[in-house]
Amino acid sequence: xxxxxxxxxxxxxxxxxxxxxxxxxxxYALRTIVEVETxxxxxxxxxxxxxxxxxxxxxxxxxxxxxxxxFNRQAIRQLIIGGEGSDDTHQIMPGVAxxxxxxxxxxxxxxxxxxxxxxxxxxxxxxxxxxKARDTVDFSAYLFYKHEGGGxxxxxxxxxxxxxxxxxDGIVRQARALIDEYGFRxxxxxxxxxxxxxxxxxxxxxxxxxxxxxxxxxxxxxxxTVETSVKVGVELDGILEYLEDPAPGMDSMSAVRGDLIxxxxxxxxxxxxxxxxxERIAEAYEKDACQIILSDHHIWGGLQxxxxxxxxxxxxxxxxxMHSNSHLGISLMAMVHVAAATPALTYACDTHYPWQxxxxxxxxxxxxxxxxxxxxxxxxxxxxxxxDRDNLARLHERCRACGIAERDDxxxxxxxxxxxFSPDPARW
Ligand SMILES: [Mg+2]
Numbered sequence: 001x002x003x004x005x006x007x008x009x010x011x012x013x014x015x016x017x018x019x020x021x022x023x024x025x026x027x028y029a030l031r032t033i034v035e036v037e038t039x040x041x042x043x044x045x046x047x048x049x050x051x052x053x054x055x056x057x058x059x060x061x062x063x064x065x066x067x068x069x070x071f072n073r074q075a076i077r078q079l080i081i082g083g084e085g086s087d088d089t090h091q092i093m094p095g096v097a098x099x100x101x102x103x104x105x106x107x108x109x110x111x112x113x114x115x116x117x118x119x120x121x122x123x124x125x126x127x128x129x130x131x132k133a134r135d136t137v138d139f140s141a142y143l144f145y146k147h148e149g150g151g152x153x154x155x156x157x158x159x160x161x162x163x164x165x166x167x168x169d170g171i172v173r174q175a176r177a178l179i180d181e182y183g184f185r186x187x188x189x190x191x192x193x194x195x196x197x198x199x200x201x202x203x204x205x206x207x208x209x210x211x212x213x214x215x216x217x218x219x220x221x222x223x224x225t226v227e228t229s230v231k232v233g234v235e236l237d238g239i240l241e242y243l244e245d246p247a248p249g250m251d252s253m254s255a256v257r258g259d260l261i262x263x264x265x266x267x268x269x270x271x272x273x274x275x276x277x278x279e280r281i282a283e284a285y286e287k288d289a290c291q292i293i294l295s296d297h298h299i300w301g302g303l304q305x306x307x308x309x310x311x312x313x314x315x316x317x318x319x320x321x322m323h324s325n326s327h328l329g330i331s332l333m334a335m336v337h338v339a340a341a342t343p344a345l346t347y348a349c350d351t352h353y354p355w356q357x358x359x360x361x362x363x364x365x366x367x368x369x370x371x372x373x374x375x376x377x378x379x380x381x382x383x384x385x386x387x388d389r390d391n392l393a394r395l396h397e398r399c400r401a402c403g404i405a406e407r408d409d410x411x412x413x414x415x416x417x418x419x420x421f422s423p424d425p426a427r428w
Contacts, residue, residue: 001070002038003036003037005066006037010055011033014152014156014357015326016160019144021193023413023421024417028398029356031048031049032050034046034111044116044383047328049298050399053101057101057105061080061109065079070116081099081106107301110301110302111383114382119381119382124380124381125384126341129342131341132377135340135376137336140185143178143188143189145194146162147166148164150357168201168202172205176209179214182354185215185373186215189219195428196220196428204239216241218244220245220246222246223425228428229247230260233246251289253284268290269289270321272323278300281312290318291318294323306338307342310343322339328356329362332368335349362388363387363388364387
């Protein structure tokens with residue numbers, strides 16, 4: 001089966017003003033929807049990060065992939081990313097030096113190719129990855145400090161379903177709403193938005209509201225110093241399932257771990273910042289800089305690579321969880337397939353999915369259903385979804401109209417909340 005065309009369609013969907021270390025979510029989130037067409041008439045879909053730089057990367061990559069064997073993902077991967085230690089001459093996309101962007105491009109195409117292979121063979125993607133280790137995939141309630149508003153702009157302003165949440169009571173309210181609606185059984189707070197004392201109060205309020213039966217995590221994206229990270233780890237000892245990226249960089253994380261152990265605190269450190277590539281795992285292991293790795297098939301180079309990461313985590317006794325960015329249903333289904341097929345993935349995965357609205361979903365049948373905080377891995381061929389092309393066209397048009405070229409949370413934060421804002425690592 002040969003690839004006859006690849007389309008990378010930029011889209012935008014409404015996103016509420018969620019706070020994080022880097023600033024404030026803009027009124028629209030950007031994504032790229034990848035469609036691969038084949039000479040047997042089977043199309044496949046993938047979804048990755050958006051923005052003009054991603055568009056440029058796809059434009060560079062696509063021409064050389066036309067005519068290639070849709071089942072030979074390895075050849076396509078090597079063409080896009082190159083072998084280990086290769087130089088630019090072995091890769092297409094010579095203008096894209098950033099390996100992360102290459103991995104993103106490959107991931108979008110790889111998911112589409114697995115979708116195609118699954119449809120051709122009559123098998124779900126999780127079967128192509130080795131088979132299901134579980135039937136359902138757990139997700140956590142992903143809480144954010146949040147300003148008023150539901151996202152969108154001009155004649156496309158959205159209702160503010162969950163309301164503002166700028167203090168512990170607001171976050172507890174948000175958690176209850178998400179748990180009531182989706183049935184989540186664990187909770188993650190995006191921190192790094194307010195001074196750590198305030199965020200610790202929020203974690204204590206969540207623990208008070210939900211008790212020991214609901215595991216809690218906090219992720220300030222490296223906004224704290226080593227000293228502050230240790231203080232938080234000590235004060236929240238016993239109520240955190242894991243502490244995610246408290247301090248920036250491998251050595252800081254290693255220092256936090258060492259200090260916490262000295263104080264008898266065994267709360268594991270998780271990361272989607274210091275280990276985002278296979279090449280970083282050895283150093284993290286040697287320095288004991290993290291004990292849990294957050295996978296993300298978009299960043300790690302696809303579903304097969306994420307599955308391989310699971311094996312590596314088992315071998316080195318790392319825990320495995322999953323990171324997310326603002327995304328729609330294609331990404332969610334890809335996450336579900338790989339999580340279902342990866343035995344090492346024992347923590348509830350992150351997802352931003354509840355923050356996106358039904359009218360922005362681009363798969364037929366609307367939003368993917370959650371039950372008890374989990375999504376069932378579909379047994380239909382491929383990803384198990386069909387695309388709503390009218391909605392895809394509408395979100396593409398909105399991308400052109402919304403005027404956002406690249407995600408810039410810091411600029412939006414300066415514009416809307418604090419003109420002096422700067423996203424400095426270890427600021428507290
Ligand atoms: Mg994180």
